[in-house]
Amino acid sequence: MASRATWAYRGDPDQGQEALLVQFSNGNIQSPDSLDFTLYRNKDHKTPKTKKQRILAAETDRLSYVGNNFSSDASKCNTLCRYFVGILNKESGTMEVYDAEHFKMQPILGSSTNSEVQNEDGTDQPSKSYREKMDSLIEAFGTNKQKRALSSRKLNQVGSEILSKAMEKAAEEIIESRGTTELVKDAVGNKEQDSSLFLPPCDFSAEKPEDVYKFDDLLFPAEYAALEVASAAFRNITSEELQQMVENKKYGLFVLQELHDMPKDEKDRDHKARCLWYLDALIKLSQQKVVKRKEILSPECPNIICGKLMKNFTVVIYKNGSILNSISGTTKSKIVAHVIALALHITDFQVDLTFLQRDMKLKESRILEIARAMGLKINKKMMFMGASIDEGHKIGVLTIPLTVYKPPVGGIKRKKM
Structure with missing residues (x-):
């Protein structure tokens, strides 16, 4: 029967008697006897976090190695466990037990140890990254x-x-x-503000149609006052000048129709002339793709109106090394929504969407989609254009409460040929 062995604890880490377990990352050492190890301990023994920090250096004829127990390159041992090494003395039957500290040794290469290299002229340069190499x-x-x-x-x-x-x-x-x-x-x-990207400010709980899309939100008082001079041509228009506008086709169908029905009262006539001039500016802006301030800033256009159009209805893009103002899909939808809201105030909240659609060169489905998003009720009205020509126009009506449209269930059905 074998004799019983006893063990004795010898490795007090505070006295520097721990055993060192070494693992080399690049392989195994063929001649362990040729290694020369040096252990460095942290001098700060008062701080519990740093007093156990160790650095182990190893020297061979070919390479130098270094390892530590505190950096990210250290061995991933469980910090909640203690590791021991036992040495059995067969003669006495005593197992001497030491605390073990594990080190993962990394080779020190010339290109990785020096963060800076010298150029041919002796100046220091940072080492190149992998991508640069x-x-x-x-x-x-x-x-x-x-x-x-x-x-x-x-x-x-x-x-x-x-x-x-x-x-x-x-x-x-x-x-x-x-x-x-x-x-x-x-x-x-x-x-x-409302979460919508293009609809004007809307009061869904308004009790009057004129309070749903408030006029002051569409045209600020300072902007409205600045249109007095610019709208003089509309305010003082004669039947001969109107006929000339129709022949020149400089203005849209909606503006020409409303100029034909200008009120007799001087105050109402001035108000409608200012609104029509600003609405015509929005319609012309919607037909452009790239907007230049000098093109909008005509002699009759106030500076405050020009700034409003550029700020609220254009987006800044970067193209060919220059910054431009462009009309995107979202900003064009925003212009259409503001045109409809302003036209509602002009036409007693019943606007001819077909005229606006043709003036802004839109598809009928697109302007109807925006009108429904604004809560308008869509009606159809027959318009007599001549002795034997009549066509159906879509009329947007603002009613209280607003009309809520729901998307069709099951998607759009295709018509069979």
């Missing part, structure tokens, strides 16, 4: 296809940097001109 290889030994791809990627990178700098400069100019306080107010105001 690959680009250098492609430039030296790559195929024509790889070189073209590399050149295209560098051009795209330069273009994105130029765009980023332009956006940063534009943002700095806006902040300097308006201040952060005004920008915060605008952000808070945008959150409080």
Whole structure:
């Protein structure tokens, strides 16, 4: 029967008597006797977190190795467990037990240890990244296809940097001109507005049709006052001038129809002339793709109206190295919605959508979709254009409460041929 063995605890880590378990990341050491180990301990023994930090260095004839027990490269041992190494003395039958500390040794290479390399002229340069090294290889030994791809990627990178700098400069100019306080107010105001991207401000609980889309929300008092001079041609129009406008086709069908029915009262006539002039400006704006301020700022157009059109109904785009104002799909829908809302105030809340559709060169389904989103009731009315010509026009009527349209269940059915 074998004799019983006893064990004795010898490894007090505070006294530096722990055993070191070493693992080399790049393979096994063929000649362990040729290794020269050096252990470094943290001098700060008062801090519990740092007093157990160790760095182990190993030297061979070919390479140098280093490992530690506190960085991200350290061995992933369970910190809640303690590890021990036992050495059995067969003669005495005693097992001497030591605390074990595990180190994962990494080789130290010249290109990875030095964060900086010296150039031929002696100046220090940062070491190249993997991407930069690959680009250098492609430039030296790559195929024509790889070189073209590399050149295209560098051009795209330069273009994105130029765009980023332009956006940063534009943002700095806006902040300097308006201040952060005004920008915060605008952000808070945008959150409080309706979630729609193109509909004008709407009061769904209004008790009167004129309070649903308020006139002051469509045309601010200062803007309305600035239209006094610009709308003089509409206010003082004669039958001969109206006939000339019809022949020149400079204005749309809706504007010409309403100019034909101008009221006799001077105050009402002035109000309608201002509204028609602004509505005509919106219709002409909807027919453009790229908008230039100098084209809108005609001699009769007030500066405040020009700024409103550029700010509220255009988007800024970056094209061919320049910043442009464009009419997108969303902004065009916004223009159509504001035109319908303003036309409702002009026509006693019954607007001929067919005339507006033709003036803005829209599909009938598109303007009807926007009118339904605004809560209008769609009626059909026969219009007699001549002795024997009549056609059906779609009329949008604003009623209280607003009409709520629901999408059809099951989708749109296709007609059979």
